[in-house]
Amino acid sequence: MQPRTSIALECAYFDADRCRSCTLLPTPYERQLADKQRAVEAALPAMAWDAPHASAVGGFRNKAKMAVAGTVDAPTIGILAADGSGIDLQACPLHEAPIVAAMPVLERLVREARLTPYDVPSRRGELKLLIVTASPDGELAVRLVLRSTESLSRIRKHLGVLDALPIASLSANLQPEHKAVLEGEEELLLAGDGVLVMRVNGIGLRLRPRSFFQTNTAVAAGLYRQATAWIDEAAPASVLDLYCGVGGFALHAARSGRRVEGVEVTAEAIDAARESAAELGADASFSVGDATAVDLEGARAPELVVVNPPRRGIGALAARLDASAVDRVLYSSCNPDSLARDLAAMPGFRPVRGRVFDMFPHTGHAEVLVELERR
Incomplete structure (x- = not known):
């Protein structure tokens, strides 16, 4: 219907x-x-x-591409203003409910793992984006777009923060360049099996981190x-x-x-x-x-x-x-x-x-x- x-x-x-x-x-x-x-x-x-x-x-969008800005202790997760500052949109009503529910938990990971948000004007910082995809079964694939591997050990140390989330795949994408490129060529799996199953009309379509799917x-x-x-x-x-x-x-x-x-x-x-x-x-x-x-x-x-x-x-x-x-x-x-x-x-x-x-x-x-x- x-x-x-x-x-x-x-x-x-x-x-x-x-x-x-x-x-x-x-x-x-x-x-x-x-x-x-x-x-x-x-x-x-x-x-x-x-x-x-x-x-x-509302609540129809299965994928959130969220720019991370602000500071380690007060990060914003959403979009960037014209001056490069962050605008927090964690409760965006376009996103499916599991994505909205995941945002405060991901913010906690940013703070506890001390992931310095990337600052566009100064070209400094580590974490550029959080990309979250939700399946019809409510599972999540989470990608952290980072500039380097510098923070990976801290992320792994604090993965318990994410235990409350139904994560099927957690990965880090390395994008070191200072330009408007969404992701880099290297993807490192941190948790899960790297596959999010999108069950559509009874067919289990498998998404890996770099796969395209309608939003x-x-x-x-x-x-x-x-x-x-x-x-x-x-x-x-x-x-x-x-x-x-x-x-x-x-x-x-x-x-x-x-x-x-x-x-x-x-x-x-x-x-x-x-x-x-x-x-x-x-x-x-x-x-x-x-x-x-x-x-x-x-x-x-x-x-x-x-x-x-x-x-x-x-x-x-x-x-x-x-x-x-x-x-x-x-x-x-x-x-x-x-x-x-x-x-x-x-x-x-x-x-x-x-x-x-x-x-x-x-x-x-x-x-x-x-x-x-x-x-």
């Missing part, structure tokens, strides 16, 4: 002018959704549209259900999932018994997808590779391709798909502008239908699923 859309979200941070990240918060949610639908329709070619998939207005689990579940329904209607013998991540679209499609392959550049995500496929007993194979360079011709050319690219879109892959033997494409996009550009580069396909999935309430961002068929 779709969430009710008439309930306004109360946010003390917005009311106090401490955080304005949710630019559309004063706008009634029904109007937000209608405006988003109109904007997406205006940006894309004419097609049939299903009713947009609404979100809960709105309930709406992501709806997106996967919709894509699977359209795939089942088309009834292709084979499906290729490009930019497959941990295998969300591919593993859902494989449950109907068809042959499915997935390609993703991140080896960690591919390992996770393979483990999930083995657990399901699915006829799905996954490989590490460049999605834009996959062979789309020959006897094993897929009948249907799913693409779920980054915000920049699929680029040169659009022309390759257009010239291929592929009959049908499902395109999941978080950027209607790049989606429009890519559709224009595929004149051999006709947009059949689309649907907006509101992953990001109170902002202008939209996730869109579009079905294309060969003309």
Whole structure:
């Protein structure tokens, strides 16, 4: 059942002018959704549209990326002001309840392990970010983004602080550079097995620390259900999932018994997808590779391709798909502008239908699923 859309979200941070990240918060949610639908329709070619998939207005975000500032004895966990000072947002109403409950405990770890918050103006300090992800089962994956290994022994000494939290994975990411880069290349596991299971529509998708997953689990579940329904209607013998991540679209499609392959550049995500496929007993194979360079011709050319690219879109892959033997494409996009550009580069396909999935309430961002068929 779709969430009710008439309930306004109360946010003390917005009311106090401490955080304005949710630019559309004063706008009634029904109007937000209608405006988003109109904007997406205006940006894309004419097609049939299903009713947009609404979100809960609060408590929907499964991931918190919190900048740490202030001092060891009085840290702030939230965002940074324009001058680099910290704004504490530990009780942000967008986050799922387990994340909000974890924040005071994580603050205690910062204080007791003497983790000096990173100060942007002076370029000094150790702890840059706390990244917390919650699973549908209420488990947590916690990442501490540090500048060095200097504090690791103190963190390990004080891990008992976190005993009250249902932590499946605790890791430290090393990001020594003085620039706006979210994370570094090195990840050190400190506790747990390094895997957070996101159980979506009965499929256990495995997230490791550097894996991507949609930040709105309930709406992501709806997106996967919709894509699977359209795939089942088309009834292709084979499906290729490009930019497959941990295998969300591919593993859902494989449950109907068809042959499915997935390609993703991140080896960690591919390992996770393979483990999930083995657990399901699915006829799905996954490989590490460049999605834009996959062979789309020959006897094993897929009948249907799913693409779920980054915000920049699929680029040169659009022309390759257009010239291929592929009959049908499902395109999941978080950027209607790049989606429009890519559709224009595929004149051999006709947009059949689309649907907006509101992953990001109170902002202008939209996730869109579009079905294309060969003309």
